[in-house]
Amino acid sequence: MGKSLLVSPSPHLHANVSTTSLMRDVIIALVPASIVSVLFYGWAALLVFALSIVSCVLVEWVITKYLMKKPSTVGDLSAVVTGLLLAMNLPATTPWWIILIGAIVAIGVAKMSFGGLGQNIFNPAITARVFLLISFPSYMTNWTATQGFISRPDAVSGATPLGVIKEAIGSGSTIPEYLAANNLTSVTFLQDMGASLGELSSIALLLGFVYLLVRKVVKAWIPVSIFATVILISGIFSLINPDIYTGPVFNIFTGGMVLGACFMATDYVTSPMSTLGGIIYGVGIGVIVMMIRYFGSYPEGMSFAILIMNCVVPLLNIWFHQKKYGRK
Amino acid sequence: MTKTIILTIVTLTALGLLLALVLYWVAKKFRVEEDPRIDEVEKALPGANCGGCGFAGCRAFADAAVKAENLDKQFCPVGGNDVMKNIASILGLEIKEKAPQVAVVRCNGTCEARPRINTYDGVQSCRVKASLYSGDTGCSFGCLGCGDCVAACQFGAIAMNPLTGLPVVDDSKCTACGACVKACPKNVIELRNKGPRSMRIFVSCINKDKGAVARKACSNACIGCSKCAKVCPHGAITVENNLAYIDFTKCKLCKKCVAECPTGAIHAVNFPVLPPKPAAKPAAPAAPVAKPEAPATKPAETEVKKEANNE
Amino acid sequence: MSKLTFSIGGIHPHDNKISCDCKIEALPLPSTVYVSMAQHLGAPAKPIVAAGDAVKVGQVIAEPGGFISAFVHSPVSGVVKAIAPRKDLAGNMVPHIEITVDGDEWAEGIDTTDTLITEIPEDKALILEKIKSCGVVGLGGATFPTHVKLNPAPGKVAECLILNGAECEPFLTSDYRIMVERPKEIVIGAAIMQKVLGCRCVIGIEENKPLAIELIRKAIAELGYANMTVAVLKKRYPQGGEKQLINAVLKREVASGCLPIDAGAVVQNVATSLAVYEAVQKNKPLVTNTMTITGDCLPVEKNHNYLFRIGTPLSFIIEQAGGIPEEAAKLISGGPMMGKAISNIDATTVKGSSSVLYLSEAATKRKAESACIRCGRCSDACPMGLEPFLLNRLHKAADLEGLEQNAVQDCIECGCCLYSCPANIPLLDNIRIAKGQVLGVIRARAAAAKAAAEAAK
Structure with a gap:
């Protein structure tokens, strides 16, 4: 026998999945939404995407190579995903140095300081977004429409729909009054407002999410429970008083709702393992986001809601387990 | 303004005193009497908690040593004869020397x-x-x-x-x-x-x-x-x-x-x-x-x- | 009828039944056979022949070494050359009887013809005695002595005999071939076991074997067995696992730490059923079995299904089948999910040998391990509903208590967790060790409790 045969414990086959292939699927799922935002916001958006991805990968490479002195893990593409998600959380006008700071916070603080992929408690992209939002609020809410490749009808520069409504309600007017005063219907209102890159393309995001479901990369229970909670709460509130509480459709399609629910809340590392845990996690996010939107001082609460529920994940993992065979 | 400051100081001081009393009471009430020699023996041990002696750690070894009538069954391989001699002198016992x-x-x-x-x-x-x-x-x-x-x-x-x-x-x-x-x-x-x-x-x-x-x-x-x-x-x-x-x-x-x-x-x-x-x-x-x-x-x-x- | 399957976990590997159309060929006799004394679960058998003795095919050469043990028969006629320890598949020393082959003379009373005998003996004790004396053991992998399994402890009643024709392991086709080529014998074997247990019988076959389903159904109809049905199962691994099969067919779960009989079920493999038929109807001891020679790097024409004499050295079979292919990186005895890697091709075949599988490096070499991303695929795949990532972590922390609480002892070692892990973490390797440790603790506790109870008397 000339050749040295391999010997290992069973099983001797492996499914054709790897961390890299899963991350690649997430990237593919984010492509439609990225294309939509680049079409609407033009070169500026493309630059934000490129800068964000490159700086995230670079930060991870530098940290693994020079600080941790371990083999680089950039090959698993998780830094690319973080970069992509971070870019989707930024306005197209974001200056380069803010993106770099965001990448350092996302990869350096939220991910690598915990020990790298799989060890972090908080979703890196959201941590970075919240950090930037609090540190540089003027840059992070500068929704000036940049020159896109296709023009949108009546592009308005200003805050996001959530922000505008919040301001209007804060100044004592009601939603119907605001819409009437600005000569808008509730449909055109959604289309017209400036939004951060990812928010604009809810449909494209949902399309990507369907791809992830088909590829069995993620399970639907977390987004579904978030959406269900949001619809339920906003439905009840808008029925009670439609003048100051926005309705379900508005709440699902504005802000970071779809992006957050489908791509950030479903992050493997920072979401619960069990089905029941996932549903509770989703409901928690839904409740918190609606509370912030209705009663908080920020117009948008998805990031905060996810971060808060991230803290609960370790407990959910201890409390809830899958049904075991032959046991109650 | 002055009132606020005084009120703060008074409240915090009162709170501190109250908690101190509670702590004192708890410490008294739940005090566990332990042979002080256990601490001495533990101090004499190397503190590696390696389990090489067969006990869960140095504290467990010390506890057993204090209770034991002789030290024939106990030996700290890390500390060796010197440490065992120390322990024996603390406890007033004899040891059998072992070759390292x-x-x-x-x-x-x-x-x-x-x-x-x-x-x-x-x-x-x-x-x-x-x-x-x-x-x-x-x-x-x-x-x-x-x-x-x-x-x-x-x-x-x-x-x-x-x-x-x-x-x-x-x-x-x-x-x-x-x-x-x-x-x-x-x-x-x-x-x-x-x-x-x-x-x-x-x-x-x-x-x-x-x-x-x-x-x-x-x-x-x-x-x-x-x-x-x-x-x-x-x-x-x-x-x-x-x-x-x-x-x-x-x-x-x-x-x-x-x-x-x-x-x-x-x-x-x-x-x-x-x-x-x-x-x-x-x-x-x-x-x-x-x-x-x-x-x-x-x-x-x-x-x-x-x-x-x-x- | 809708297709059945188990309720928790499971994976869908490509079934790769390359050798499914290869007819069963009788393998030529080797010049020497080595019969292992430890080819069944339980105590090793004790040799009752000595070097120099002449033996015939089917003659008893070793007797059971305990309650859970089995007779061993000579697979060839010839002369016992030696009784000595020899390396098994894994390189461990096991006593073997070495027999030099000098012909093919069968012992008296064994019917070697192909005539189908449909009359089933009435005496249950006689049937059990025949199964025992012919050394029949479970051929589904565990090689548990069949007569013990067919004789439930007092107070336990079997409600259903489940015949396992799932063959859910990729690549393997030996069960499929016997179902296609000898359906009537299998069905009669099942009827014999039914008679002993006094219950109905369901034959579970996966949907990817339509011909076997058809032929077995036809055989049942022709023989007129009323209390026997075929259940079509979905293609899903590990459908053929005892607990999973019971769940699929009966929609029941075997409680943790219990045996299938506690859920009213007895599971036997189709190959065991064939062996029972031969033992009871033909007085033929278990000296032959069917084996698949296949692999992802083996051209179709080099695939085989062999009827081999138990004790034939693997090296002889490999040679007969055309040698180890150039691309093969790993040889496996058994299926690719639960089979054992062969480190010693001089090892001999045993009763439970079901294949020689050649896998290429691309298919089988383990990839570098990376960090757990907590994707939960392992717990989604686990058919026992365990959380392999958690067990792996507890094992690293040496937390035996935590491991027991999280049911590591329920692991069936099916390999679904390691198969589906995107980070290539050797979950099962570690869990298997942890399971052994926890089972040791549980056994020690049981022994201590027993001793305490004795002392109290």
């Missing part, structure tokens, strides 16, 4: 001596490998080379030698706690008396196969020829199941067996090296000192023997 010991790797199946016949592709753990099969060499007794002993050692006293694929014990760091002995699924590692100036002689093989089989699997194997047992003037060597074993309590370090062994399976370590190499080697890497010597003389020998076998 050291972990010894009884396998010399280097990569050259013991060719790999298949490639292990499972998790790098000797325990997993041992439960799967007899190993990736022809020898089903020897070291598996995945380094469970290295991982088990709290003192950094064992390292794998990448050239030989075998673990090497650093005499100066080894405390003879026995963690590696427990970790090794093949029982390759043994605790042996350290010997005067760390000089000791041992059979570096545990292969119980018949001579020819053992020899085929590994050129450094003990073939159970009994030559060493015959030559030993002190009756320290026994041969059982085709394997020689040197009783370290009887061995007088005369080195006669070392010269007699046809496969070089008997190792003498830390003996002063006579000329032509006058400078004494550092004592630390004990096993490798012997190893480089062995292959230097052996290949020629074994080749001759192989040819003889072929005929």
Whole structure:
């Protein structure tokens, strides 16, 4: 026998999945939404995407190579995903140095300081977004429409729909009054407002999410429970008083709702393992986001809601387990 | 403004006093009376919490020592006789002195001596490998080379030698706690008396196969020829199941067996090296000192023997 | 009827039944056979022949070494050359009887013809005695002595005999071939076991074997067995696992730490059923079995299904089948999910040998391990509903209590966790060790409790 045969414990086959292939699927799922935002916001958006991805990968490479002195893990593409998600959380006008700071916070603080992929408690992209939002609020809410490749009808520069409504309600007017005063219907209102890159393309995001479901990369229970909670709460509130509480459709399609629910809340590392845990996690996010939107001082609460529920994940993992065979 | 400040100070002070009282009461109420000697004994121990003594940690050892009537059943391998004497004086007891010991790797199946016949592709753990099969060499007794002993050692006293694929014990760091002995699924590692100036002689093989089989699997194997047992003037060597074993309590370090062994399976370590190499080697890497010597003389020998076998 | 399957976990590997159309060929006799004394679960058998004795095919050469043990028969006629320890598949020393072959003379009373005997003996004790004396053991993998399994402890009643024709392991086709080529014998074997147990019988076959389903159904109809049905199962691994099959067919779960009989079920493999038929109807001891020679790097024409004499060295079979292919990186005895890697091709075949599988390096070499991303695929795949990532972590922390609480002892070692892990973490390797440790603790506790109870008396 000339050749040295391999010997290992069973099983001797492996499914054709790897961390890299899963991350690649997430990237593919984010492509439609990225294309939509680049079409609407033009070169500026493309630059934000490129800068964000490159700086995230670079930060991870530098940290693994020079600080941790371990083999680089950039090959698993998780830094690319973080970069992509971070870019989707930024306005197209974001200056380069803010993106770099965001990448350092996302990869350096939220991910690598915990020990790298799989060890972090908080979703890196959201941590970075919240950090930037609090540190540089003027840059992070500068929704000036940049020159896109296709023009949108009546592009308005200003805050996001959530922000505008919040301001209007804060100044004592009601939603119907605001819409009437600005000569808008509730449909055109959604289309017209400036939004951060990812928010604009809810449909494209949902399309990507369907791809992830088909590829069995993620399970639907977390987004579904978030959406269900949001619809339920906003439905009840808008029925009670439609003048100051926005309705379900508005709440699902504005802000970071779809992006957050489908791509950030479903992050493997920072979401619960069990089905029941996932549903509770989703409901928690839904409740918190609606509370912030209705009663908080920020117009948008998805990031905060996810971060808060991230803290609960370790407990959910201890409390809830899958049904075991032959046991109650 | 002033009112606020005064109010704050008053409230906080009151709160502090109240909590202090509660703490005081709790400390009084739930105080556990403990023999103060337990603390003393624990302080005298090395505090490594290695479990080498058989107790859960140093505190558990101290607790048992204080309660025990004599110290015959207790020994801290890390601290050795000095620490045990201290403890005995604290407790007013006597101890039996023990000879200092050291972990010894009884396998010399280097990569050259013991060719790999298949490639292990499972998790790098000797325990997993041992439960799967007899190993990736022809020898089903020897070291598996995945380094469970290295991982088990709290003192950094064992390292794998990448050239030989075998673990090497650093005499100066080894405390003879026995963690590696427990970790090794093949029982390759043994605790042996350290010997005067760390000089000791041992059979570096545990292969119980018949001579020819053992020899085929590994050129450094003990073939159970009994030559060493015959030559030993002190009756320290026994041969059982085709394997020689040197009783370290009887061995007088005369080195006669070392010269007699046809496969070089008997190792003498830390003996002063006579000329032509006058400078004494550092004592630390004990096993490798012997190893480089062995292959230097052996290949020629074994080749001759192989040819003889072929005929 | 809708297709059945188990409720928790499971994976869908490509079934790769390359050798499914290869007819069963009788393998030539080797010049020497080595009969292992430890080819069944339980105590090793004790040889009752000595070197120099002449033996015939089917003659008893070793008797059971305990209650859970089995008779061993000579697979060839010839002379016992030696009784000595020899390396098994994994390189461990096991006593073997070495027999030099000098012909093919069968012992008296064995019917070697192909005539189908449909009359089933009435006496249950006689049937059990025949199964026992012919050394029949479970051929589904565990090689548990069949007569013990067919004789439930007092107070336990079997409600259903489940015949396992799932063959959910990829690549393997030996069960499929016997179902296609000898359906009537299998069905009669099942009827014999039914008679002993006094219950109905369901034959579970996966949907990817339509011909077997058709032929077995036809055989049942022709023989007119009313209390026997075929259940079509979905293609899903590990459908053929005892607990999973019971769940699929009966929609029941075997409680943790209990045996299938506690859920009213007895599971037997189709190959065992064939062996029972031969033992009871033909007085033929278990000296032959069917084996698949296949692999992802083996051209179709080099695939085989062999009827081999138990004790034939693997090296002889490999040689007969055309040698080890150039691309093969790993040889496996059994299926690719639960089979054992062969480190010693000089090892001999045993009663439970079901294949020699050649896998290429691309298919089988383990990839570098990376960090756990907590994707939960392992717990989604685990058919026992365990959380392998958690067990792996507890094992690293040496937390035996935690491991027991999280049911590591329920692991069936099916390999779904390691198969589906994107980070290539050797979950099962570690869990298997942890399971062993926890089972040791449980056994020690039980022994201590027993001793305490004795002392109290």
